[in-house]
Amino acid sequence: MNSFTILWESVLKKLEAFYSQNNNSFGFTTYVRVLSPEYEENGIFFFKVPNEYYKEQIQERFLWKIAETLKESVFAETGKNRPIDVRVLTPKELDEQLMLSKSTYTPLGSNTMISLNPNYTFDTFVVGSSNNLAHAASLAVANAPGFAYNPLFIYGGVGLGKTHLMHAIGNRILEGNPGAKIIYITSESFTNEFIESIQRNSQEAFRAKFRTADVLMIDDIQFIAKAQRTQEELFHTFNTLYESDKQIIFSSDKPPSEIPKLEERLLSRFNSGLLTDIRLPDYETRVAILKNKVPMIKEKIRCSLDIEEEVLHYIASKEDSNIRDLEGALKKVIASAQLENSLSSINMEIARRALKDFFVEPVVKTITPKLVIRCVCEYYDISEDDIYSKKKNREIAFPRQVVMYLLKHLTDFTNKKICECVGLKDHSTAIYAYDKVASLIKTDAEVQSAVNDIISKIKE
Numbered sequence: 001m002n003s004f005t006i007l008w009e010s011v012l013k014k015l016e017a018f019y020s021q022n023n024n025s026f027g028f029t030t031y032v033r034v035l036s037p038e039y040e041e042n043g044i045f046f047f048k049v050p051n052e053y054y055k056e057q058i059q060e061r062f063l064w065k066i067a068e069t070l071k072e073s074v075f076a077e078t079g080k081n082r083p084i085d086v087r088v089l090t091p092k093e094l095d096e097q098l099m100l101s102k103s104t105y106t107p108l109g110s111n112t113m114i115s116l117n118p119n120y121t122f123d124t125f126v127v128g129s130s131n132n133l134a135h136a137a138s139l140a141v142a143n144a145p146g147f148a149y150n151p152l153f154i155y156g157g158v159g160l161g162k163t164h165l166m167h168a169i170g171n172r173i174l175e176g177n178p179g180a181k182i183i184y185i186t187s188e189s190f191t192n193e194f195i196e197s198i199q200r201n202s203q204e205a206f207r208a209k210f211r212t213a214d215v216l217m218i219d220d221i222q223f224i225a226k227a228q229r230t231q232e233e234l235f236h237t238f239n240t241l242y243e244s245d246k247q248i249i250f251s252s253d254k255p256p257s258e259i260p261k262l263e264e265r266l267l268s269r270f271n272s273g274l275l276t277d278i279r280l281p282d283y284e285t286r287v288a289i290l291k292n293k294v295p296m297i298k299e300k301i302r303c304s305l306d307i308e309e310e311v312l313h314y315i316a317s318k319e320d321s322n323i324r325d326l327e328g329a330l331k332k333v334i335a336s337a338q339l340e341n342s343l344s345s346i347n348m349e350i351a352r353r354a355l356k357d358f359f360v361e362p363v364v365k366t367i368t369p370k371l372v373i374r375c376v377c378e379y380y381d382i383s384e385d386d387i388y389s390k391k392k393n394r395e396i397a398f399p400r401q402v403v404m405y406l407l408k409h410l411t412d413f414t415n416k417k418i419c420e421c422v423g424l425k426d427h428s429t430a431i432y433a434y435d436k437v438a439s440l441i442k443t444d445a446e447v448q449s450a451v452n453d454i455i456s457k458i459k460e
C-alpha cells in the first residue's frame with residue numbers, strides 16, 4: 001500500500017461516518033466508495049472513477065466533503081495546513097494525465113487562493129476572429145484591474161478558452177504585483193464553500209476571504225443559478241468589491257440574460273460591465289492553436305519526435321470541435337507515437353490510427369418512454385402495466401410520477417405528450433409530478449439516490 005492509499009483508507013472511514021449521520025449511506029456506498037485513489041502530485045490528489053456519470057455525480061454532490069476531509073487528514077498527519085486539490089478522472093483521462101503528470105501546475109503566487117495554471121498566459125493564447133474581442137478586453141483588464149471593464153463577463157461554449165483567459169489575466173496581474181490577492185474559483189466551489197461556511201457557522205471567515213480579494217474570478221457562473229442563497233451572498237460580495245474598485249471577472253457558457261433563475265439584481269450587475277463572447281475558431285486559428293500547443297505537449301510527454309504539418313491540418317479539419325477536444329486529439333497522437341516507440345516523425349499513418357474514434361460521430365443513446373418506464377419499474381419492482389393502470393396507491397403513483405419527472409428532465413417532450421406516455425389525459429398532472437419529484441430530490445436523500453440510480457441505468 002502506498003501512503004496515499006493508507007491515507008485514503010482513514011479518510012474513507014470519516015466520510016462513511018459523515019454520510020451515515022446525514023442519512024446518505026447509499027450515496028457513500030454507491031459513489032464515494034467507487035473512487036480509486038491513484039496518486040498525489042504537488043498537493044493534487046488524483047482519483048479514478050468508472051465513467052463520466054460517476055465523475056459528474058461525485059463532483060456535484062460529494063467532492064467538497066471529500067476535499068475537506070482529505071485536507072483535515074493531511075493536516076493531522078503532517079501538521080502542515082497546505083492547500084490541496086482533488087481531481088476525479090475517467091480511465092481515459094487518467095491515462096492522458098499520467099502521460100503529462102511529470103510536470104506543471106504549481107501555484108504562481110502565495111496569495112493565489114487556487115493555483116493559476118502557469119501555462120495559461122497571454123503569450124500562449126492564439127488570437128483569431130473568434131476571440132479577439134475577449135482577448136483585447138482581458139488584456140485591458142489585466143493592465144488596469146478594477147478600472148478598465150468591471151465586471152468583465154466572458155461567455156461562450158465549452159473548451160473555447162474562457163478559463164485560459166481568466167488565468168492569463170491573473171498571471172499577468174501577479175507579474176506586476178506579486179502581492180495581489182487573486183481568487184480564481186469555479187461557481188460550484190464557491191457554492192460549496194458557502195454551504196460549508198453555513199454548516200460550520202463560519203460565514204464571517206467566508207466573507208473575509210472573498211470580500212478582501214483584489215481580483216475575484218468566478219468560472220462557470222451559470223451554475224450559481226440553482227443556489228439562491230449563494231446568489232445573495234455573491235450579490236453582497238460583488239457590491240463590496242465593486243465599490244472598492246476591485247476587479248471582478250465571470251465566465252459562463254451563455255450570456256447573463258440566458259442564465260435561467262438568475263436573480264434580477266445579479267443580472268443587472270453582470271450586464272453593467274463588459275460582456276464579451278468567444279466562438280468556435282475558424283480553420284486557420286485551429287491550426288495555429290495546435291501548432292502552438294505542440295512544443296508544450298512534447299515537453300510534458302518528453303517526446304522528441306517531429307510532427308508533420310499535415311497531421312495538424314488533419315486534426316484541425318474536425319470542424320465543430322472545441323479547442324479542448326482538438327488539444328486532446330493532438331495529445332493522443334503524440335502519446336501514441338511515443339508508446340509505439342515510433343522512430344520516424346509523427347505522420348498521418350500514426351495520426352489516423354490514433355484518431356479513428358475521434359472522427360467518428362458519437363452514438364447518442366435515444367431516450368424513449370419505454371426505456372424510462374422499464375428502468376423505473378425495475379427499480380421499484382413493479383410491472384410496466386402498473387404504470388399505465390389507474391391505480392392510485394403510493395407504491396404505483398410515485399413511480400409513475402418519477403417516470404413523468406424523468407421524461408421531462410431527459411427529453412424535450414411536452415407535458416401533454418408526457419401524460420400520454422403514462423396513459424393520463426390532464427397535462428397539469430405532468431407539471432405537478434415534475435415539481436413534486438424535483439422538490440423531493442432537494443430534500444430527501446433517498447429519492448435523490450433513487451432518481452440518480454435510475455438515470456444511470458437509463459444512460460448505461
Ligand SMILES: Nc1ncnc2c1ncn2[C@@H]1O[C@H](COP(=O)(O)OP(=O)(O)OP(=O)(O)O)[C@@H](O)[C@H]1O
Nearest residue numbers: 124125126157158159160161162163164289323324
Ligand atoms: N485561443 C487559444 N489559444 C491557445 N489555447 C487555447 C485557446 N483557446 C482555448 N485554448 C486551450 O483550450 C483548452 C480549453 O480551454 P479552457 O479550459 O480555457 O476552456 P473554457 O472555455 O474555460 O471551457 P469550459 O467552459 O469547459 O470551462 C485549454 O487547454 C486552453 O489552453
